Amino acid sequence: MAAVERGCRVAAVVVAGGADHTPGTPPRSSREPEKANMSTDSAPEGLSRKAYEKELRKLQEELCHLQEWVKHKGLRVIVVFEGRDGAGKGGTIRALTERVSPRVFRVVALPAPSDREKSQMYIQRYIAHFPAAGEVVIFDRSWYNRAGVERVMGFTDKDRVERFLKLCPVVENFILDSGIILVKYWLEVSNEEQAKRFEKRIEDPVRQWKLSPMDLPSREKWYEYSKARDAMLAATDTKSSPWFIVRSDDKKRARLNLISHLLSRIPYQRLKRAKIKLPKRSKKYAYDDQKSLEGRNFIPERF
DSSP states (O other), X not given: OHHHHHHHHHTHHHHTTGXXXXXXXXXXXXXXOOOOOOXXXXXXXXXXXXXXXXXXXXXXXXXXXXXXXXXXXXXXXXXXEEESTTSSHHHHHHHHHTTSOTXXXXXXXXXXXXXXXXXXXXXXXXXXXXXXXXXXXXXXXXXXXXXXXXXXXXXXXXXXXXXXXXXXHHHHHHHHHTTOEEXXXXXXXXXXXXXXXXXXXXXXXXXXXXXXXXHHHHXXXXXXXXXXXXXXXXXXXXXXXXXXXXXXXXXXXXHHHHHHHHHHHSOOOOOOOOOOOOOOOOOTTOOOTTXXXXXXXXXOOOO
C-alpha cells in the first residue's frame, strides 16, 4: 500500500487543480527551480505496474488538456531531453507522447550531422525543427551534444566546446525572448543501473537495436561524461533557462515525476469541449460492401 500511496501523490499537483488548473509560470521562467535532493541512501519501494499505469493515465489526460491549450493559444514549446546513455530518455518520451497528437507533440531525434551540416552554423540544423504556433517540439538529444558526446568522444575540439558553453545561454535568451517556452531536463542514471540496462541490451534481441556505437565507449568514459555534465551545468544552468535533473534509476517514477513537473512549467487551462454526437450511418447508396471484397488478398488470421 505504501508504494501505491506514494505513486498517487506523484500527480496530485496536476490532478487536484481540476477544471480551473492555471499554473502561474510565465513563458520566461522567473521561478527558482527546486534544489535536487542529492541523498541516495534509501531508495523508495518499487512502484507497481497497476499504480504506475493509474497515475500515468491521469497525467496523460492532463497532457491532452495542455495540448488543446497549446493549439488554442498558439504556444510554441521546446522540451530538451539530455542525459547519459541508458538514462531512460526514450521511454520517458514515449510515456509523454503516446496519448497526444504527433502533429502537436513532435519528437526530434537527429542523426549525426552530414558534411553539409558540419559546414553550417552549429545550431542551424536544430533551429530548422523549432516549433511553429501550436506545437511542442521534444528534442531527444539536442544542441547540447557539443557539450557532451562530441566533447568526450573527441568529435570537436576544446575551443569549440568552450565557445559553445559561452554562447549557449545567449542563444537561449534569444529563444526565450522570441516567445518560445524552453524546458530542459537532464536524466541522471547511476553507474550500477546503467550497467544493468546495458547488459539487458546486449542479451535481449528486442533491445539490441538500442545499443549505439557510443554506448559501450560511454561506459569506459564514465567520469569524462561526469566532468562534461558538470561543466555544462555550470555554464548553462541559468535563472532564465534552468536545467531540471531527474533521477531515473526507477523508470516508472522518473516518467511520472517528469511529466508532472512539465505540466507545472507551462501555463494552461482546461478548455470546454462541445458535446459530440455520433451521426447515424446514411443508407443512401447502400450496397453489400463486404461481398465486394470477395477474392481480394486478406492476410492469414493466425491469432
